[in-house]
Amino acid sequence: MASRDALLPNAAIVARHEYADRVRSRPFVASTIILMVLAVGVALAPIALRYLERADPVRIAVVASDGELVAQAVGIVESVLNPTAVGDATVETARGYLVGAMPDRDTAERALDRDDIGGIIVIERLSDRQLAITFRTNDPGNGVRNQLVGFAAEAIGIIDWSRSLPPESQLGAFVTPQYAIEGTTVVSDGGGPVTPQQAASRSLLGVVFVFLLSMTVAIYGMWVATGVAVEKSSRVMELMVSAASPRQMLIGKVVGIGAAGLTQYLAIAVPALIVLAFQDRLAEAILGAAWAEGVTIVGLTPALLAGYGVFFLLGFTLFALLYAAIGAFVSRPDDLQTMSLPLSLVALVGYLPALLVLGGREAPWIIVASYLPPFSPFVMLARVMVGGVGPAGFAVAVAILMCSVVLVAIATIRVYTAGVLLYGQRPSLRAFIAAARQAP
Amino acid sequence: MDHRSSPRAGASADTIPAMSLEIDRVTKRYGTTLALDRLEFAVPKGEIFGFLGANGAGKTTTMRICLGIINADAGEIRWEGTPAGDLPRRTWGYLPEERGLYPRLTVLDQLVYFASLYGERPEDARREARHWLARFRISDLADRRAEELSKGNQQKVQFVAAILHDPEVLLMDEPFTGLDPVNVGLLREAFVELRDTGRTIVFSTHQMELAESLCESVAIIDRGRLVAGGSVRSLKRAAGRRMVRLTLDDEAGAYWLGTLAGVTVIRSDARHTELELTEGLDPGTLLAQVVARGIQVTHFELADPTLEAIFIDRVGRAPDDAEATLAP
Numbered sequence: 172m173a174s175r176d177a178l179l180p181n182a183a184i185v186a187r188h189e190y191a192d193r194v195r196s197r198p199f200v201a202s203t204i205i206l207m208v209l210a211v212g213v214a215l216a217p218i219a220l221r222y223l224e225r226a227d228p229v230r231i232a233v234v235a236s237d238g239e240l241v242a243q244a245v246g247i248v249e250s251v252l253n254p255t256a257v258g259d260a261t262v263e264t265a266r267g268y269l270v271g272a273m274p275d276r277d278t279a280e281r282a283l284d285r286d287d288i289g290g291i292i293v294i295e296r297l298s299d300r301q302l303a304i305t306f307r308t309n310d311p312g313n314g315v316r317n318q319l320v321g322f323a324a325e326a327i328g329i330i331d332w333s334r335s336l337p338p339e340s341q342l343g344a345f346v347t348p349q350y351a352i353e354g355t356t357v358v359s360d361g362g363g364p365v366t367p368q369q370a371a372s373r374s375l376l377g378v379v380f381v382f383l384l385s386m387t388v389a390i391y392g393m394w395v396a397t398g399v400a401v402e403k404s405s406r407v408m409e410l411m412v413s414a415a416s417p418r419q420m421l422i423g424k425v426v427g428i429g430a431a432g433l434t435q436y437l438a439i440a441v442p443a444l445i446v447l448a449f450q451d452r453l454a455e456a457i458l459g460a461a462w463a464e465g466v467t468i469v470g471l472t473p474a475l476l477a478g479y480g481v482f483f484l485l486g487f488t489l490f491a492l493l494y495a496a497i498g499a500f501v502s503r504p505d506d507l508q509t510m511s512l513p514l515s516l517v518a519l520v521g522y523l524p525a526l527l528v529l530g531g532r533e534a535p536w537i538i539v540a541s542y543l544p545p546f547s548p549f550v551m552l553a554r555v556m557v558g559g560v561g562p563a564g565f566a567v568a569v570a571i572l573m574c575s576v577v578l579v580a581i582a583t584i585r586v587y588t589a590g591v592l593l594y595g596q597r598p599s600l601r602a603f604i605a606a607a608r609q610a611p
Numbered sequence: 612m613d614h615r616s617s618p619r620a621g622a623s624a625d626t627i628p629a630m631s632l633e634i635d636r637v638t639k640r641y642g643t644t645l646a647l648d649r650l651e652f653a654v655p656k657g658e659i660f661g662f663l664g665a666n667g668a669g670k671t672t673t674m675r676i677c678l679g680i681i682n683a684d685a686g687e688i689r690w691e692g693t694p695a696g697d698l699p700r701r702t703w704g705y706l707p708e709e710r711g712l713y714p715r716l717t718v719l720d721q722l723v724y725f726a727s728l729y730g731e732r733p734e735d736a737r738r739e740a741r742h743w744l745a746r747f748r749i750s751d752l753a754d755r756r757a758e759e760l761s762k763g764n765q766q767k768v769q770f771v772a773a774i775l776h777d778p779e780v781l782l783m784d785e786p787f788t789g790l791d792p793v794n795v796g797l798l799r800e801a802f803v804e805l806r807d808t809g810r811t812i813v814f815s816t817h818q819m820e821l822a823e824s825l826c827e828s829v830a831i832i833d834r835g836r837l838v839a840g841g842s843v844r845s846l847k848r849a850a851g852r853r854m855v856r857l858t859l860d861d862e863a864g865a866y867w868l869g870t871l872a873g874v875t876v877i878r879s880d881a882r883h884t885e886l887e888l889t890e891g892l893d894p895g896t897l898l899a900q901v902v903a904r905g906i907q908v909t910h911f912e913l914a915d916p917t918l919e920a921i922f923i924d925r926v927g928r929a930p931d932d933a934e935a936t937l938a939p
Contacts, residue, residue, distance in 0.1 A: 406711025413705035
């Protein structure tokens with residue numbers, strides 16, 4: 172009888188019903204609001220952290236018996252810990268550290284005990300005129316700062332040595348050299364290079380996108396499975412199967428619940444994306460130009476967003492169909508957790524190689540996985556994010572995924588048709604397959 | 612009745628109405644279990660038709676094949692000559708034996724939803740739904756969630772869901788089960804009203820008295836095979852049994868009637884005792900024997916066998932005797 176039933180309008184009616192049923196529920200509204208606030212908070216987090224950093228710069232004290240050396244050391248440490256923006260000397264430097272001299276070591280030690288300062292650089296001259304520099308700090312695990320102070324100590328030594336040169340060989344004031352990193356590895360964007368900051372941003376975004384995709388698949392996929400299982404256990408399915416074909420019901424359910432998921436997804440993501448889009452302006456307005464530098468996420472292009480959208484839709488559809496089949500198989504919603512575990516593991520198996528890709532790995536098996544459903548939504552998305560694949564590879568993966576969705580849909584409709592009317596105890600797999608083969 | 616010798620099982624001997632729903636040698640097997648075995652009967656158009664059988668006899672399977680929910684292995688079902696598979700879904704209205712509604716949805720919303728799936732416009736469905744809810748005296752429940760309703764009221768809502776799109780054929784699987792007498796009466800009235808507007812109603816039931824009082828024709832099936840079918844009147848005539856129904860003003864009861872020669876007590880309850888007489892025993896002789904004992908007879912009636920008696924006769928057990936369900 173299914174052959175006589177066009178997909179529309181019943182699939183659309185079922186979809187509308189499923190959509191309304193979910194988005195009107197209080198848990199949906201409450202969770203959407205909470206997640207929306209969280210997402211905006213996460214998007215604003217870099218600015219907030221920088222704001223706190225700016226509002227409370229770390230104070231470093233320099234103590235030495237030689238007054239001239241103290242003045243020079245303060246300048247060197249200050250410039251090393253607060254580097255100037257590369258190529259733009261006019262921009263005010265963001266000052267995360269305030270460096271100053273203290274008259275004596277006892278005063279500085281008391282300040283360190285009170286946590287008024289973050290550290291003391293003690294400069295002593297030994298008997299052979301060599302300098303001994305000690306960095307005393309309550310935060311010895313801060314490796315980056317320790318390293319920078321180490322560089323400053325080297326510079327202080329050089330400056331001190333230069334003071335012993337003859338007057339005619341005196342150099343100009345010490346200025347920290349400009350320093351930039353140029354990556355020579357894989358990252359490219361349609362053939363063009365991307366900056367290290369863009370590469371880092373896209374890798375970070377890739378982690379976020381792959382994580383969101385796996386969460387979406389697990390959460391909204393379970394919505395589909397639960398919807399089917401509840402309909403089956405409440406016996407309302409008997410009324411439904413006489414009014415609509417299994418194909419109409421299944422497609423309608425996946426589309427309706429998927430749309431509800433997408434609504435929540437957009438409600439969460441759009442405000443966060445708006446914050447990200449205007450992050451540079453927000454950072455500049457709140458922090459000032461000097462402190463806004465480096466806060467924003469760069470490298471998020473419309474093409475990457477579109478790619479994410481494609482894998483989101485196809486990946487969700489594929490997994491939602493599989494979850495619907497599981498929902499049709501179980502007799503009670505309580506059985507869903509156990510039955511859906513293997514599918515959740517499949518999603519996890521896709522998630523892990525995606526993380527490897529985002530970490531810079533690209534082994535042959537990972538490349539194969541990026542074309543192979545159900546792993547491809549995660550792995551290919553990760554490869555796209557780090558620029559590890561061209562448009563042709565992307566198109567092939569999408570085409571394979573689309574074919575898989577169609578094949579899985581055909582199989583799921585049969586499973587769904589057979590499963591939704593098998594009540595009572597859970598049927599054996601053999602009985603279930605037999606029923607699926609006989610389904611109209 | 613041998614279904615092979617009488618393919619038009621629904622036809623009575625005296626009139627031959629138009630046969631609109633034809634179950635034509637339908638066979639269905641679940642694994643090694645034969646659920647339907649060349650089942651064949653016909654339902655006259657515009658009648659209330661009783662589809663009778665014990666649990667597992669194949670009633671639900673037959674209805675599901677009509678609706679296209681499952682496929683027959685062989686045979687065909689036709690409505691007015693058109694194979695069921697070629698008919699639009701709105702031809703059928705189905706009240707399943709397994710009752711269920713969306714628990715969190717209001718009564719009116721789910722009625723509109725189901726009617727929409729059959730192609731009804733929401734505003735028309737809403738108006739019709741309100742009419743039928745009033746008809747079943749549950750107008751005040753229109754905006755209540757289904758989970759807040761009693762089982763009886765949920766059943767009435769499901770019945771409304773089955774008829775809201777004005778189907779030509781109603782397939783009702785045990786529609787009276789679980790209803791109190793008042794609601795049974797309401798549902799009976801609805802059946803008659805729908806029949807009078809030209810709808811064909813096929814319903815299964817264990818309640819033989821109900822079937823007897825409502826149905827013009829019946830089909831009795833057992834283990835997937837038709838064992839008797841046709842108009843109720845012709846079935847009773849064909850039974851070849853002479854029944855007497857009598858009521859005695861005797862506090863001692865009527866158990867002793869069974870000791871009389873040629874008399875078998877079929878049933879005895881507070882209202883009357885039903886007896887079957889062997890051929891050759893004149894009912895007048897029986898009456899004389901009773902009166903001769905000095906017992907006052909307040910009711911004496913020559914009766915046809917009941918549908919239940921015919922069922923037991925043909926199937927070998929009462930319709931509500933439990934039996935393993937064959938079909939899913």
